[in-house]
Amino acid sequence: MVIDFKKAGGLVPAIAQDAATGQVLMLAWMNREAYEETLRTGRAVYFSRSRNKLWRKGEESGHVQEVREVYVDCDADTILLKVHQIGGAACHEGYASCFFRKVEPDGLRVVAEKVFDPKAVYKK
Amino acid sequence: MVIDFKKAGGLVPAIAQDAATGQVLMLAWMNREAYEETLRTGRAVYFSRSRNKLWRKGEESGHVQEVREVYVDCDADTILLKVHQIGGAACHEGYASCFFRKVEPDGLRVVAEKVFDPKAVYKK
Numbered sequence: 001m002v003i004d005f006k007k008a009g010g011l012v013p014a015i016a017q018d019a020a021t022g023q024v025l026m027l028a029w030m031n032r033e034a035y036e037e038t039l040r041t042g043r044a045v046y047f048s049r050s051r052n053k054l055w056r057k058g059e060e061s062g063h064v065q066e067v068r069e070v071y072v073d074c075d076a077d078t079i080l081l082k083v084h085q086i087g088g089a090a091c092h093e094g095y096a097s098c099f100f101r102k103v104e105p106d107g108l109r110v111v112a113e114k115v116f117d118p119k120a121v122y123k124k
Numbered sequence: 125m126v127i128d129f130k131k132a133g134g135l136v137p138a139i140a141q142d143a144a145t146g147q148v149l150m151l152a153w154m155n156r157e158a159y160e161e162t163l164r165t166g167r168a169v170y171f172s173r174s175r176n177k178l179w180r181k182g183e184e185s186g187h188v189q190e191v192r193e194v195y196v197d198c199d200a201d202t203i204l205l206k207v208h209q210i211g212g213a214a215c216h217e218g219y220a221s222c223f224f225r226k227v228e229p230d231g232l233r234v235v236a237e238k239v240f241d242p243k244a245v246y247k248k
Contacts, residue, residue, distance in 0.1 A: 027151075027202040
């Protein structure tokens with residue numbers, strides 16, 4: 001096995017980066033099962049720490065991530081996915097990237113526009 | 125405090141991305157002290173899980189990371205740094221990025237050239 005899943009309780013961080021633009025979209029977690037399903041299916045599968053189960057990204061919203069390339073870091077405990085984000089937004093809040101807030105001296109500032117309305121997509 | 129350091133034992137993942145090219149350079153960890161020193165000094169400071177202490181990136185090699193921008197994700201538990209990497213290489217193995225290995229059907233393949241010789245830089 002090329003990934004060291006023993007660190008951090010069986011979970012390693014996985015960064016999703018837009019394969020075309022280089023924008024960092026999100027960071028989530030993978031256990032061995034999520035990693036293997038990602039490689040097998042070509043769609044990003046994470047492990048949800050809050051729900052404690054596999055999280056097939058986009059299974060509710062349809063905004064799946066098609067995995068173009070997978071990289072591993074020098075310590076073999078972080079994964080980098082280059083993806084094509086269906087729907088144009090990785091963040092459940094409707095932004096292209098989960099990193100839509102910038103740290104400034106007086107606090108956080110939202111620096112992106114929403115791509116979709118979360119209420120409409122998730123029907124909540 | 126804008127970052128949720130309570131998750132994962134006081135440490136959150138921090139992604140370093142090249143501010144100019146968008147290349148993802150590395151992922152490391154920050155505790156509150158590392159985060160605050162990073163903001164105060166404008167240089168990336170992480171927390172080394174293996175050495176269990178603050179890690180002022182580049183303090184040995186001189187390859188510091190000048191922090192241009194800091195972003196926080198939607199859950200406020202992951203940090204994205206846009207940096208200028210002094211020396212051109214973030215990885216202690218001499219590569220620009222720690223993600224120099226690509227996952228392929230038959231294993232890992234090195235897909236980058238070394239920027240420096242680690243033996244010369246770290247004098248080991």
